[in-house]
Amino acid sequence: MASLNDSxxxxxxxxxxxxxxxxxxxIEKESLRVSPSxxxxxxxxxxxxGAALSHPSITTDYSEALLEFITAPSCSIEKVLxxxxxxxxxxxxxxxxxxxxASSMPCQLGADDQIPxxxxxxxxxxxxxxxxxxxxxxxxxxxxxTIAGIHYNFSVPDTLWMELQQQxxxxxxxxxxxxxxxxxxxxxxxRYAWLLLYLLGSAPAVCRSFVANRDHQLSPVxxxxxxxxxxxxxxxxxxxxGYQSQAQSAVDISYNSLEEYITSLRSALATPYKAYDxxxxxxxxxNYKQLNTHLLQIENEFYSAIRPKRTAALDETPLQxxxxxxxxxxxxxxxxxxxxxxxxxxxxxxxxxxxxxxxxLLSESPKTTNSESQILSKNMxxxxxxxxxxxxxxxxxxxxxxxxxxxADLLLEMQPVAEQLDIAHDNQYYSQAHRxxxxxxxxxxxxxxxxxxxxxxxxxxxxxxxxxxxxxKHREFFLGGELDTKITKHYTxxxxxxxxxxxxxxxxxxxxxxxxxxxxWKSSQIN
Numbered sequence: 001m002a003s004l005n006d007s008x009x010x011x012x013x014x015x016x017x018x019x020x021x022x023x024x025x026x027i028e029k030e031s032l033r034v035s036p037s038x039x040x041x042x043x044x045x046x047x048x049x050g051a052a053l054s055h056p057s058i059t060t061d062y063s064e065a066l067l068e069f070i071t072a073p074s075c076s077i078e079k080v081l082x083x084x085x086x087x088x089x090x091x092x093x094x095x096x097x098x099x100x101x102a103s104s105m106p107c108q109l110g111a112d113d114q115i116p117x118x119x120x121x122x123x124x125x126x127x128x129x130x131x132x133x134x135x136x137x138x139x140x141x142x143x144x145x146t147i148a149g150i151h152y153n154f155s156v157p158d159t160l161w162m163e164l165q166q167q168x169x170x171x172x173x174x175x176x177x178x179x180x181x182x183x184x185x186x187x188x189x190x191r192y193a194w195l196l197l198y199l200l201g202s203a204p205a206v207c208r209s210f211v212a213n214r215d216h217q218l219s220p221v222x223x224x225x226x227x228x229x230x231x232x233x234x235x236x237x238x239x240x241x242g243y244q245s246q247a248q249s250a251v252d253i254s255y256n257s258l259e260e261y262i263t264s265l266r267s268a269l270a271t272p273y274k275a276y277d278x279x280x281x282x283x284x285x286x287n288y289k290q291l292n293t294h295l296l297q298i299e300n301e302f303y304s305a306i307r308p309k310r311t312a313a314l315d316e317t318p319l320q321x322x323x324x325x326x327x328x329x330x331x332x333x334x335x336x337x338x339x340x341x342x343x344x345x346x347x348x349x350x351x352x353x354x355x356x357x358x359x360x361l362l363s364e365s366p367k368t369t370n371s372e373s374q375i376l377s378k379n380m381x382x383x384x385x386x387x388x389x390x391x392x393x394x395x396x397x398x399x400x401x402x403x404x405x406x407x408a409d410l411l412l413e414m415q416p417v418a419e420q421l422d423i424a425h426d427n428q429y430y431s432q433a434h435r436x437x438x439x440x441x442x443x444x445x446x447x448x449x450x451x452x453x454x455x456x457x458x459x460x461x462x463x464x465x466x467x468x469x470x471x472x473k474h475r476e477f478f479l480g481g482e483l484d485t486k487i488t489k490h491y492t493x494x495x496x497x498x499x500x501x502x503x504x505x506x507x508x509x510x511x512x513x514x515x516x517x518x519x520x521w522k523s524s525q526i527n
Contacts, residue, residue: 002168004413007362010163011420020424022157023354024329026073027084029337029344030148031100033065038468039108040146041065041098042116048094050495051502053120053129057087057494062133062145064116067091067100073153073329077350084343085478090491092478102339102470104237106146107207107463115142123505124516128291135290135297138279139247143210147237148337150345153309154357155329179258179326181361182308186255186330187368188360189306190376193334194383194394195407196356199437200349201234201387202336204449205456205463206241216241217385221456227463234387234449235336238305238380247273247295251302256367258308262323265302266525269319271295291517305334305380317524332357338448339470342477351433355421359414388444407441 011017033041045052045064052060061068069091071083088100101107109115117133120126136145158174165177172180205227211218218228218236230236251268254260277293291297299318310328312321332353337344368376379394383403386392393400414434421430440446445454456466509516 002164002362002364004359004363004416006167007164008416008420010167011424016160016163017420017424019157019160019163020358020421022075022159023358024073024075024153024155024157025077025080025350025354026153027069027071027080027345028151028153029069029084030061030150031067031069031337031344032063032106032146032148033067033095033098034101034106034108034471036097036099037108038099038101038464038471039110040106040115042114043098044119046094047499048492048495049091050491050498051121052118053123053126053498053505054501055494055498057083057491058091060118061148062118062136063142064118066118066146066148073155077347080350081343081345081347084345086487087491088343088474089478089483090487092475093483093488099471099475101148101467102337102344102474103467104148104203104235104336105206105210105463106143106148107209107467109143109146109209112137112142115146117142121502121506123502124509124511124513125505126502127513128517128520131288132291132297132301134288136301138289139276144241149237149333150335150337152332152335152345152350152353153329154332154353156358156361175326179308182327182330183255183257183261184365185357185361186306186308188363188365189330189332189357190255190368190373192356192360192410193305193376194379194387194403195410196332196334196353197235197238197380197383198387198403198407199352199440199447200335200338201238201384202338202340202448202452203235203237204233204453205229206236207462207464211241214241221453221463227456229453229463230385232386232389232392233384234447235334235384237336238334239384240381247275248303251295252370252373253302253304254368258322258327261308262319265296265299265319268295268302269299288513292521303333305332307331307333315523320524330357336448339467340448340451342474347429348433348436351418351421351430352437355414355418355430355434358421359417362417363413388447388450390444404441408438411438411441 035041045060049058057070059068060066069084069087071080074080117130117137120129161174161178161181165174170177205221208226208228211228218230221227221229252264254264271294273293273295276290280289281293282288296302307330308322308327309331310321310325312318316324375395382392382394387403390404392403394403394406396406411434418430418434422428444450452466456463
């Protein structure tokens with residue numbers, strides 16, 4: 001197994017170092033539409049934004065009000081962020097007086113059953129997407145599904161995989177070597193993801209309304225009874241307030257190989273679960289309440305901080321695509337929307353993510369045991385609630401180490417990776433991002449989570465007022481100036497095309513939804 005130093009040695013050749021310019025990245029950013037008073041919007045997904053079912057760049061996630069912006073894969077950080085900025089500017093010109101909530105944790109949701117579930121039209125695939133979300137609501141509650149996040153997609157070029165394969169004298173097929181390498185990255189990511197929660201976590205507080213009638217371990221923020229937090233919290237979205245459940249805690253997914261991952265996830269997809277059986281598959285009128293009564297309805301229901309991904313063909317499920325073609329890229333799913341940034345993410349964050357992920361990929365990565373997996377979950381949860389506590393200790397192997405100390409050690413190990421990325425890009429931006437993270441591991445006041453709490457304290461603001469102020473500020477920023485006519489034309493055309501595609505999909509369906517779903521389960525080998 002190659003060490004980090006061994007792997008980095010290939011970049012001593014200037015031509016190989018240039019391969020680092022070809023890292024491909026993309027962003028999927030969720031934003032909740034809210035009224036001018038900060039309540040979740042009850043309006044339908046604006047038609048001028050396009051059809052959520054078929055639009056490549058602007059869709060919805062769980063709720064009709066939860067927008068999702070998707071950038072095209074690119075080797076250019078600037079291009080990715082410019083596209084994300086353009087989507088925000090176009091969207092703001094289509095939603096009237098509504099705002100895009102600036103934080104991950106929502107406010108002013110109202111009654112759980114009044115949260116509007118996303119609609120995707122009358123095609124069978126559209127109905128399936130809606131029923132899946134109905135099932136999520138029945139299983140976890142709708143309010144949990146309104147939490148927004150950012151997903152970061154990352155891959156390295158085949159030319160780099162070929163160099164690594166040659167260096168290691170590996171005789172597998174290139175795709176098998178890549179899949180193995182991405183799972184190596186995933187295992188290390190799971191070992192060290194707590195560091196991302198500390199450095200990038202942006203959800204240290206919530207509105208009291210969000211946890212109404214729910215068990216929690218939060219306290220009022222000072223004299224403010226409307227806002228709840230833990231003093232040293234980093235990312236409450238990633239804790240038991242987020243997309244977690246007793247059922248999911250029983251799902252044991254292996255990341256030791258592609259084969260084990262597929263087998264363990266398929267097992268969860270096929271396992272009946274009594275609590276979901278009690279919900280029932282259909283209501284008395286024959287309308288679906290969920291897609292099935294198993295531990296997971298479909299693969300995407302399993303929440304994890306990182307996923308192996310492969311672009312699926314029209315007739316493939318995500319797992320089938322992975323089984324047929326191997327891992328194409330990885331999706332990081334533990335990033336909060338940073339309300340201190342207009343787009344929720346910036347170039348510095350992206351450069352650090354590149355450094356972190358490349359470090360995970362190039363470092364030794366032994367297979368994960370069940371006992372280690374439990375330790376990793378415990379370390380993550382400790383960081384969610386107490387990450388900025390100077391005394392917090394995490395479990396490292398059979399001993400414990402202070403988070404700050406371990407984090408500083410890891411950042412020191414990553415430094416050569418940042419330096420190689422600098423040389424490849426002929427700048428110092430990666431090292432600058434790395435140094436800012438080193439400063440934050442020493443001084444927690446430089447983290448987004450502490451900055452948010454300090455701003456609330458300094459301005460005597462509730463969480464709601466702080467987040468609402470940021471949303472209004474971002475709205476003003478995105479509406480400022482004229483939007484390039486080329487951008488307007490581009491997204492207007494995409495919207496029109498997406499509506500035509502949805503109509504075509506609806507007109508092409510030849511079978512009932514019952515027949516469609518039955519065929520889907522049969523083709524996906526899930527009974």
